[in-house]
Amino acid sequence: MATHIAANDSSPIVDAEKIKNACKGLGTDEAALISILAHRNVTERKLVRVAYEQIYHEDLIQQLKSELSGSFQRGICNWTMDPAERDAAFINEALKKETLDFKVIVEIACTRTSEEFLAVKRSYQFLYKHCLEEDVASKTNGDVRRLLVAVVSTYRYEGDEFDESLAHLEANILHQLIENKAFNDDEIVRILCTRSKKQLFATFTTFRNTYGTTITKGLSSDSSDEYMVTLRTTIRCIKNPRRYLAKVLCYALNDLVAEEHELSRVIITRAEKDLNEISDLYFKRNGITLQNSVAKKTSGNYKTFLLALLGNNWV
């Protein structure tokens, strides 16, 4: 369930005009921007952006970028972007970092549906004139490349069917390879990166039932091993994306300086989807609501904006 509350009776033209007014003159009326944009759903935001371009011959995102700064600027710009375009930009940004951010790439590839991720690939090509796979491949090498390119390449089947005997067979293969610490074996990559998520759920469940331990338990938790980080993230994002994202939020709220982008990325990308369920998991883990954590750890317009996405109506 979404946490985000949309207005439902907005006019894109009126919104565009109000945004222009909020940006006029020397200062910027950030509260007005939040009261409009943070309360429009994905279609409404798209229409506001189109209306803004039509009326003022300016891209709304560029306008917001020039008016605002810091985390608030980044957050409200990302929120206003089309989801596929935004995910493409997150991946491009992850690929441009000095130390590639494998986790972001895996998170986007594995927590979106096949159709959503296909839209990300289309946006990526439109924006960067390259295919996403080629940029991932040319920025990586060795085992990490093999796994990461496979993660972003497959157009996974999304049907509900799964094969129980295949789940047994592949749970055994995975168990044996993990026992032998052959973490970079081709078979692990094949199973994780080509099987449907439903099939993999069955495989992971069989693994736990047969061997009395979860598949991630046997993996090394060495955070300096890029391959292992990518592998663990892939399994977690497929196995339980909400729990994974709740954990990302925990880390982010514990160390906002290092992980600020993580906080806004998860809130922005899930606010219209399943942020309610992610918040519940966060609460169970931390004994404090996500809203309260965000309210404690952030401030100013950024705080107001994030809390609005978390369901505080008309803050």
Added chain:
Amino acid sequence: MATHIAANDSSPIVDAEKIKNACKGLGTDEAALISILAHRNVTERKLVRVAYEQIYHEDLIQQLKSELSGSFQRGICNWTMDPAERDAAFINEALKKETLDFKVIVEIACTRTSEEFLAVKRSYQFLYKHCLEEDVASKTNGDVRRLLVAVVSTYRYEGDEFDESLAHLEANILHQLIENKAFNDDEIVRILCTRSKKQLFATFTTFRNTYGTTITKGLSSDSSDEYMVTLRTTIRCIKNPRRYLAKVLCYALNDLVAEEHELSRVIITRAEKDLNEISDLYFKRNGITLQNSVAKKTSGNYKTFLLALLGNNWV
């Protein structure tokens, strides 16, 4: 340019009724089936199939399968199928062979556009409840798997842009690896399977201009080496798909017993696209027109059908 001549003034309902009449009773009026189906374009055939299903509650393909036999049955059924569904079926069939038919998989993956091949993947999932990538991966292993899964996975960029300096860089990488006979190096797979076709044309051209030889020249032509066959086919299908397909037709027409499926596959899948250009290349290579070769080597309804697709109007 297409060789195929469509009627342009057909009625799907009348066509469906005529087909039903041609199938009534003990014998089948194959000439009537050819005179209708071989002269309908892809959209018209789709509408005839829909009309047939609506009127007779039977799938036209199943009806044709039960009425006809041999190469003619296979040909006219494949022709009547939706192109993406047909390609998905070709790949599924190639994967079910005792010795996997890598060349067919590569041909379809590399000679279709990204959008066409995406449609093939969608059809494959609809028909077989698996993703294409997972079936390719689970039926192969080692180097062949690595190359073949990469060939079918990437959603290639199709823009016209290419990077001249990248072409130089990657032509050098390819040349060095080929010189060292490191044919299965990850870099070869990465370059061939993720770069756009325009970028690869530039790389292949640079390769020839810099080293005075084509990229395929340095590759072993051992036809028992599955990896090398897959690699050579991949390069040829990207470099010059029409020349590759003209060669497939040559081989097929020289040994129709072994290669019959190849003949009808190429004619059926290209008749509405570029079979004219492929025919020209065939003529240049063999000094005999493709029509004449087909007329000499085939017979009966199958011959009439193929010649109709090759542009013999109302044969």
